[in-house]
Amino acid sequence: MSVVPLLKKADILNGLSGSQLEKVAELCREQICNVDDIIFKENDASSELYLIQDGLVEITLSVAEPGTEKSIVTLGKGQIFGEMALVDEGPRSASARCITDGTRLWVANRADFISLCEKDTSIGFTVMKNIAADLSFKLRLINLTRKEPG
Amino acid sequence: MIYKVSFVVQGGGHPGAIQNMEKRPEKGDRVELGNKLYEIVEVLEIIPSRGEFGYLHATCRPVEK
Numbered sequence: 001m002s003v004v005p006l007l008k009k010a011d012i013l014n015g016l017s018g019s020q021l022e023k024v025a026e027l028c029r030e031q032i033c034n035v036d037d038i039i040f041k042e043n044d045a046s047s048e049l050y051l052i053q054d055g056l057v058e059i060t061l062s063v064a065e066p067g068t069e070k071s072i073v074t075l076g077k078g079q080i081f082g083e084m085a086l087v088d089e090g091p092r093s094a095s096a097r098c099i100t101d102g103t104r105l106w107v108a109n110r111a112d113f114i115s116l117c118e119k120d121t122s123i124g125f126t127v128m129k130n131i132a133a134d135l136s137f138k139l140r141l142i143n144l145t146r147k148e149p150g
Numbered sequence: 151m152i153y154k155v156s157f158v159v160q161g162g163g164h165p166g167a168i169q170n171m172e173k174r175p176e177k178g179d180r181v182e183l184g185n186k187l188y189e190i191v192e193v194l195e196i197i198p199s200r201g202e203f204g205y206l207h208a209t210c211r212p213v214e215k
Contacts, residue, residue, distance in 0.1 A: 009170060011154055011200075011203045014200060056184055074164075074167035074184060075167070075168055075169070076168065078154070078169065079170070140156065141166050141168060141207070144166075145165065148160060148161070
């Protein structure tokens with residue numbers, strides 16, 4: 001199955017042409033996960049970017065009490081995660097855990113993605129601009145959540 | 151148009167969620183986040199739409215399934 005129709009619905013790729021989306025599609029591999037599968041853990045080395053085709057992924061942070069995690073957001077269809085690795089190359093800032101059976105992800109290797117962005121700087125500029133907008137959108141959600149009493 | 155929607159649940163019992171929707175969510179719609187059901191009580195456009203994407207924020211309250 002081609003991933004291009006899904007990529008057209010991912011806002012981090014908003015503005016790319018059909019041929020540019022094909023180039024991105026060549027980097028993607030499919031991954032299926034089920035409830036409680038850990039996709040990556042906080043502080044792991046990071047090398048991949050993920051796009052959710054179907055299902056839900058919970059992003060969690062470890063808190064002071066040992067063995068305790070705090071859920072910070074649930075991500076669904078069309079959302080990306082692991083994108084901070086693409087930008088800053090640091091370790092994972094949070095953990096990602098699958099919370100629905102049959103969650104379908106598309107995974108791209110960071111180095112391959114950066115290489116594509118450098119070869120085709122139009123892709124690079126568009127994707128980086130969209131990733132900045134996506135991070136901003138997530139920050140706005142966190143701000144709105146903090147305003148909620150309770 | 152694809153709507154990228156951030157959901158905040160009233161009362162703080164849920165961390166919030168983001169997902170894409172192909173239909174614009176409206177007040178009174180019900181949405182499932184994980185295995186729980188919520189009703190949308192307010193929808194705001196938080197940033198202007200860009201290209202084929204609209205960016206919305208929905209406030210929800212838990213309801214029984």
